[in-house]
Amino acid sequence: MTIPNFHGTVLTSADEGYDDARGGFQLAGWHRPELVAVASSASDVAAAVRYAATRDAAGRGLPVAVQNTGHGTPVPADGGLLIDVSGLTGVTVDPGSRTARAEAGARWRDVVREAAPHGLAGANGSAPSVGVVSYLLGGGISILGRTAGHASDHVRAIEVVTADGAERRVTAGSDPDLFWALRGGRANFGVVTAVEFDLFPLKRLYGGGLYFDAEHVPAVLATYREWSASVPDEMNSSVALVPLPDLPTVPAPLRGRHVAHVRIAYLGDADAGERLVAPLRGVAPRLVDNVREMPYSEIGSIHNEPDVPMGYHTTHALVGELPQHAVDALLRLTGPGGSDAPRIMEIRHLGGAMAKAPAVPSAVGHRDAAYFVAFLSPLAGGATADGVREFHDRLDAVVAPWKLGHALTFLYGTNATVENVRAAYEPDAYQRLVALKREYDPSNLFRLNHNIPPA
Numbered sequence: 452m453t454i455p456n457f458h459g460t461v462l463t464s465a466d467e468g469y470d471d472a473r474g475g476f477q478l479a480g481w482h483r484p485e486l487v488a489v490a491s492s493a494s495d496v497a498a499a500v501r502y503a504a505t506r507d508a509a510g511r512g513l514p515v516a517v518q519n520t521g522h523g524t525p526v527p528a529d530g531g532l533l534i535d536v537s538g539l540t541g542v543t544v545d546p547g548s549r550t551a552r553a554e555a556g557a558r559w560r561d562v563v564r565e566a567a568p569h570g571l572a573g574a575n576g577s578a579p580s581v582g583v584v585s586y587l588l589g590g591g592i593s594i595l596g597r598t599a600g601h602a603s604d605h606v607r608a609i610e611v612v613t614a615d616g617a618e619r620r621v622t623a624g625s626d627p628d629l630f631w632a633l634r635g636g637r638a639n640f641g642v643v644t645a646v647e648f649d650l651f652p653l654k655r656l657y658g659g660g661l662y663f664d665a666e667h668v669p670a671v672l673a674t675y676r677e678w679s680a681s682v683p684d685e686m687n688s689s690v691a692l693v694p695l696p697d698l699p700t701v702p703a704p705l706r707g708r709h710v711a712h713v714r715i716a717y718l719g720d721a722d723a724g725e726r727l728v729a730p731l732r733g734v735a736p737r738l739v740d741n742v743r744e745m746p747y748s749e750i751g752s753i754h755n756e757p758d759v760p761m762g763y764h765t766t767h768a769l770v771g772e773l774p775q776h777a778v779d780a781l782l783r784l785t786g787p788g789g790s791d792a793p794r795i796m797e798i799r800h801l802g803g804a805m806a807k808a809p810a811v812p813s814a815v816g817h818r819d820a821a822y823f824v825a826f827l828s829p830l831a832g833g834a835t836a837d838g839v840r841e842f843h844d845r846l847d848a849v850v851a852p853w854k855l856g857h858a859l860t861f862l863y864g865t866n867a868t869v870e871n872v873r874a875a876y877e878p879d880a881y882q883r884l885v886a887l888k889r890e891y892d893p894s895n896l897f898r899l900n901h902n903i904p905p906a
C-alpha cells in the first residue's frame with residue numbers, strides 16, 4: 452500500500468508494526484484504522500491529508516485522525532486514516548527570543564531538556580511524557596498555570612496542514628480566525644506539524660509532594676480548600692486521593708495506603724514557599740514530604756505520575772466553586788473506606804493568571820473556573836469502563852451544581868462526545884468554531900477527534 456508523495460511507512464492491519472503504530476498510552480480501547488500513515492516529515496503529513504481527502508473515484512474522503520503518544524485518544528479512528536506523527540520529535544530553543552519550536556511528536560520532557568539549560572521553562576502539564584502539540588492546542592492546564600496562565604496563551608505560531616492539503620504557517624497576524632480556532636479547537640482545523648511558543652525564565656522552584664495517611668484525609672481536604680482560596684498567584688497546587696498498591700515499586704512508607712497527596716509548585720523563593728506551605732504541613736505528620744527547592748528539570752517529580760501505558764476511565768468538571776459539603780460528599784465516595792470501585796480523585800486549584808484574558812484571544816473556554824475536579828478509575832483486575840461508569844455518574848452528580856464545563860485536554864474516550872466537547876467552550880465561542888469549521892473543513896474530514904461538526 453502506498454500514498455503518493457508519502458515517504459514514511461503506510462500500514463494496514465495485515466502489516467507487522469500496525470499494532471505498535473495504532474497503540475498508545477491508553478490501553479482501554481484500541482482503535483482499528485483502515486490505514487496508519489507513519490509520517491517522516493511535515494510534507495508527508497500534507498501528502499496523507501491530500502490522499503485522505505480525495506481517496507476514491509467519487510471524491511469521497513477517508514476520515515483523518517492524528518496520534519502522537521496516545522495519552523488522550525478521544526474517539527477510535529476505526530475505518531479512518533490515522534496519521535502517526537510520533538516520529539517528528541524535533542525541539543529547538545532560541546534563548547534570545549525566549550521561544551521554543553516543537554514538532555508534532557515532541558513530548559514535554561523534550562522541551563524541559565532543551566529549555567532548562569538556558570534557565571527557561573514552558574507552561575508544561577503535570578506529566579513530562581504528554582505530547583506538546585496536542586496539549587497546547589487543547590488549552591493546556593499547566594502545573595504552573597496560576598502563574599503562567601493557559602499554556603495555549605503562549606503559542607506564537609502554528610504550522611498546520613489544513614483540509615485542502617496546504618501547509619500553512621499560521622500566526623495572529625497572518626490568519627487571525629484560524630489562529631484563534633486552532634488554540635482550543637485542536638484537531639478540528641488540521642494536522643499541526645509544529646508549534647512555536649513562549650518560554651519564561653525559571654531555574655528553580657519550591658515544589659514537591661506532601662503525603663498524608665488515610666486517617667488525616669478529611670482534615671487535609673478541608674484545610675486545602677480554605678488554604679487554596681487564600682494563596683497568591685505564584686502558588687500552584689493540587690491534591691489527589693490515591694489508593695496505592697502494596698507493591699515494591701511504591702515507596703515503602705506509602706505502600707498499601709490510601710493517601711492524600713498534596714502537590715506544590717511555588718514560583719518564588721524557598722523561604723516564602725515554606726511559610727505558605729506551613730498550614731498544610733501543620734495538618735498532620737506526613738508519610739513522605741519532599742517539598743523542597745528543586746531545579747525546573749525535576750518538575751515531573753511533583754505529581755510523579757506513572758508513565759507506563761495503562762487502561763483507565765476518567766471524568767472531570769471545571770467548577771466555579773467547591774463548597775465544603777461537596778468535598779465531604781466526594782470524600783464519602785472516593786476517600787478511604789468509600790466505594791469498592793477503583794478510584795483516584797484529583798482537585799487542581801485554578802484561577803490566578805488562568806482567569807485573565809490572553810493577549811491574543813483564543814477559543815479556550817471557562818477561564819473563570821476555580822478548580823478542576825477529576826475522577827480516574829484504573830481499568831485493571833477485571834474493572835471495565837462500563838463497570839465504573841455508574842460510579843463516575845454519581846461523582847459527576849456531586850459537582851454538577853457548580854460545573855462550568857469541561858477541559859478539552861481531559862476529555863478522553865467515550866467522554867469525548869459532541870455534547871461534552873461543546874461544553875468545553877463558551878456558547879459564542881462554540882458558534883464561531885462551527886462557522887470556522889464550515890469554512891476550513893466543510894466535509895468534516897477531520898472528524899475522528901474532539902469533533903465540532905460543521906453543521
Ligand SMILES: Cc1cc2nc3c(=O)[nH]c(=O)nc-3n(C[C@H](O)[C@H](O)[C@H](O)COP(=O)(O)OP(=O)(O)OC[C@H]3O[C@@H](n4cnc5c(N)ncnc54)[C@H](O)[C@@H]3O)c2cc1C
Binds near residue numbers: 575577638
Ligand atoms: C498522565 C497524564 C497527565 C496529564 N496531565 C495534564 C495536565 O497537567 N494538563 C493538561 O491540560 N492535560 C494533561 N493531560 C491530558 C493531555 O494533555 C492530553 O491527553 C493530550 O491530548 C495528550 O496529547 P498527546 O499528544 O500526548 O496524546 P494523543 O493521544 O496522541 O493526542 C490526543 C489527541 O490530540 C489530537 N492531536 C494530537 N496530535 C495532533 C496534531 N499534531 N495536530 C492536531 N491534533 C493533534 C488528536 O485528536 C489526538 O487524538 C494528561 C494526561 C495524562 C495521561
